[in-house]
Amino acid sequence: MSGKLKSRAVANADAMSGVVSVNEKILRECHGLYTEPETGLIALASMLNLTLLVPRKKITVMLMGNHSAGKSSFINWYIEEHIQRTGVAIETQGFSFITSGRKRESLTGNATLHLYPHFKPLQNFKGVSEYLNTEISTSKQKKFSLVTFVDTPGLVDGDMKYPFDVDKALLWLGELCDLIFVFFDPMGQALCKRTLNIVERLNEQHGDKLRFYLSKADEAGTESDRQRVLMQIVQELCKRPGLNKCGFDMPTIYIPNPSKPSRCVNQIEEVCKTVEKTINQTVQNTLNSLEKDCELITSTVERVLKQNDEMNRHNRRTWLKGCLFGLTGLLLPVFLLGPVAVVWQLIPEEQTLYVFLGLSLLSFLLLLLARYSFRTQRTLSKKQKRRLWEQREYVQEVVRQKKKQLYEEYLRQSIGEQDLS
Structure with a gap:
């Protein structure tokens, strides 16, 4: 049995048996300590006229980038399930929440806002509710039970009209997300000004959440072509005063394909490590906040x-x-x-x-x-x-x-x- 199939078998066996990871157990129990109707900290605090924040049981990772940057493909690879539609012809038009649950299910906008009450202010953005959905997967791969992905509309320049104010919605979501992954596509769209403008504004308040990746790196041509694309993107980013910082990092990633091997260095596992590190930090922060x-x-x-x-x-x-x-x-x-x-x-x-x-x-x-x-x-x-x-x-x-x-x-x-x- 290959490593990939073995990991999926183990994860699915854990899911069937109800086994949860230590971090997942800790976050669930901390959440329960706050939300218990009579003895929870929220109930106790309200009697004392105090306001406490309920810790979340999962981290939220928002993926943004230009049109056809590979955001949906990355989510499918991460959870090892084809849950998000991909391809140029069928592009993500709205905001999709992808989360782990007990059974495969698709939810519409209203159901999504009931599932995520902290995202309810999204309904105040005209037109967003109609372009909002949730996909629930039973996958437990790569700590997915502790992650909610937010797949966002592909960004393009020019006369492209969105059915809602996509810039404002992305900036608002950036406030609530724990990580913001920005995917740059090397196939001519990497320097999309709309993407760069939003990234610059997000960086003003949430620079610590931003991570930049050159996606589809295996399609960038030779190594020299890839380096040239990277240099162009980095130069364009560094023209923005807020993004011109020391130690700028942009790993090259692509979806592995055994039938199409590539010599390009693939740092996609670093993305998983970033997610895991954020989960660990969230557990620590939750326990510290509890204290x-x-x-x-x-x-x-x-x-x-x-x-x-x-x-x-x-x-x-x-x-x-x-x-x-x-x-x-x-x-x-x-x-x-x-x-x-x-x-x-x-x-x-x-x-x-x-x-x-x-x-x-x-x-x-x-x-x-x-x-x-x-x-x-x-x-x-x-x-x-x-x-x-x-x-x-x-x-x-x-x-x-x-x-x-x-x-x-x-x-x-x-x-x-x-x-x-």
Whole structure:
């Protein structure tokens, strides 16, 4: 059995048995820790008026480039299934999401937006929804279970009209994708200005996501022809100030064909390594974000409880003040009319009325102050305090321990058990 057939057999056997990779398991479990209806971090955060981002279970890779640059062919090769139509006659007209699932299925635009809620703003781009679809494959090849590809319309110059604003849609998608692969076709379309313009704008905000490839490199002629094409593309890219950076890299790739061997160096496996590296980085970022969000929830609970204790102390102080003002205000008339009323004999008769009115006003003001002082701030009930402590304990003892366990599982893939402290 050849290596390719063997890898497919193993992958399909894993798919049938429900076996998932460690990275896939970690991302799924992290997602569940956030989305659990009652105990998930999103539910806990909403009670504390916090907003957390739910981690995704897959990375998103957008493929863009000129007309007939080989984007769809690359996807078919990667998943080892002919799922995307290829060829000049049938070119990708819209945006296609290619993802791994339980069974082969094709989804229309509305179903796609339900499947990917974070991509729902695409419906705000006039005409995009009609040119949006999803292809679900059962393939598990090359970490595909952790990847969603976005195949984009081929870009051309001139009077070509798209049924939607393709430039704006690509720029918006660039915000959400983890990687952006730009394919340059050596057969006369590599210097498409529309492609270069969009790449330049994407580079302004997302330069770290961009990867450039000379696709169909085996069709570029001799080695000298290939080098000339590469030089032309690199020179054109480097004319753009934002793209003129040190260490510019453009691997040459093409779809291997056993019946048509080529001497051209094929670096297509480097693309797979880039995807795998991004998956690993995403797993690390997800676990790190989980730790930060646990710390945020814990510190917020502690802050809320501390503020509640301060409010209770403040309420007690104001209550005592209210009692003092109230008693004084009530006892003042007794002082005026009671046994000590003999003091009135010491006051000249013509001033008695003024003194009486003044003391009465003082009594009234003291009673007003008492009423104002009895206005306490709202505090948490015992049930609410207990609920907050339970949340804190759950995050500390369950979620954080789970995060530690998942991190150990992740690290165990690359280092020995004895190296884990």
